[in-house]
Amino acid sequence: MDKMPAWADVVLIPLISLLLAAFLSALVILAIGESPVEAFKLMVEGALMRSAGWGYTLYYATNFIFTGLAVAVAFHARMFNIGGEGQAMIGGLGVALVCLYIPWPHWSLAILGSSIGAALFGAAWALIPAYLQAKRGSHIVITTIMFNFIAAALLNYVLVNILRPVGAMDPATAKFPEPTHLPTFQDMFATATTPLFRGAPANVSFFLAVIACVLVWLLIWRSRLGYEIRAFGYSETGACYAGINGTKIIVISMLISGALAGMMAVNTTQGEAERLILNMTEGAGFIGIAVALMGRNHPFGVFVAAMLFGFLYQGGAELALWTNIPRELIVVIQALVILFTGALDNMVRMPLERLFLALRKSEG
Numbered sequence: 001m002d003k004m005p006a007w008a009d010v011v012l013i014p015l016i017s018l019l020l021a022a023f024l025s026a027l028v029i030l031a032i033g034e035s036p037v038e039a040f041k042l043m044v045e046g047a048l049m050r051s052a053g054w055g056y057t058l059y060y061a062t063n064f065i066f067t068g069l070a071v072a073v074a075f076h077a078r079m080f081n082i083g084g085e086g087q088a089m090i091g092g093l094g095v096a097l098v099c100l101y102i103p104w105p106h107w108s109l110a111i112l113g114s115s116i117g118a119a120l121f122g123a124a125w126a127l128i129p130a131y132l133q134a135k136r137g138s139h140i141v142i143t144t145i146m147f148n149f150i151a152a153a154l155l156n157y158v159l160v161n162i163l164r165p166v167g168a169m170d171p172a173t174a175k176f177p178e179p180t181h182l183p184t185f186q187d188m189f190a191t192a193t194t195p196l197f198r199g200a201p202a203n204v205s206f207f208l209a210v211i212a213c214v215l216v217w218l219l220i221w222r223s224r225l226g227y228e229i230r231a232f233g234y235s236e237t238g239a240c241y242a243g244i245n246g247t248k249i250i251v252i253s254m255l256i257s258g259a260l261a262g263m264m265a266v267n268t269t270q271g272e273a274e275r276l277i278l279n280m281t282e283g284a285g286f287i288g289i290a291v292a293l294m295g296r297n298h299p300f301g302v303f304v305a306a307m308l309f310g311f312l313y314q315g316g317a318e319l320a321l322w323t324n325i326p327r328e329l330i331v332v333i334q335a336l337v338i339l340f341t342g343a344l345d346n347m348v349r350m351p352l353e354r355l356f357l358a359l360r361k362s363e364g
Helices: 006-031 036-048 051-076 084-101 107-136 140-163 185-189 205-222 224-234 236-241 246-273 284-294 299-322 328-343 345-363
Strands: none
Touching: 006 036, 006 284, 006 299, 006 328, 006 345, 036 051, 036 299, 051 084, 051 185, 051 205, 051 224, 051 246, 051 284, 051 299, 084 107, 084 140, 084 246, 084 284, 107 140, 107 205, 107 246, 205 224, 205 246, 205 299, 224 236, 224 246, 236 246, 246 284, 284 299, 284 328, 299 328, 328 345
């Protein structure tokens, strides 16, 4: 019998962990001489109370959904994919090649091509660490971290020496052709009388991220492959005894994970910058780890956690702009969320388990 209800594990533990992180963050804000209440109000107003703020929040959330799903899929197979940053970089290269060298007539076709290109390039970058884990026993955490640095160096070389336009100074590709430009939320929802999402980078790729959440849920909980992935994650020896090919599960799980991380580039490269630039990932590959941990590796949880971190990113920008609170404080808050939802998970879980067991005994 479970020690606590499933809803408590999915909702209550992350909520308490978040409140603890918020409490400690408030103490840090007090220590630097600012008001936590006023800081929170400013974050809410800047990130949620204006359509432009919502546009930035949803833009950041789109990145975190893809990278969070990437970590979650690998985690179900008992692998910790730390390489989302590098896989997203290489995915951006796939997006750039598809957009620059294929004459797309319309963005609706271009986003399909760029999604496939991003997924294939991201999956290909995850394939080598997957092979090393499955065949050589190399730990996936070490190899994926190393491949982040290799991806950064490769992207830098390609941008500086191959794809940079003649005469250009910055390490970036040429602007993508007009038919590949994705409609922003301002294009989609603003009118002459209601100028919504003015200047915000949120674009149609947000809906692509939502579709990815649904597809990952169907894969993990409604398919034979998903069952094998979860069985392998629960017990490698038990899964192998049942006839599940461990090598296949490791490789396929990492390919899917890398493809999801790579697809983040559709938002940043095609949707926002409309060209491939050097720092297109903006650290989203690492934030995806916190998003997956907080979302309990469930697509719905990943979506909610990504929205929270999108709020933190945009709210942090507002704090840095209008107060003396540095934007780096948001990194501190993110670190506290990771600390409580990951390393200190049992600090919240064990008292709750004892509480629910005591309640059952009193009812019995």
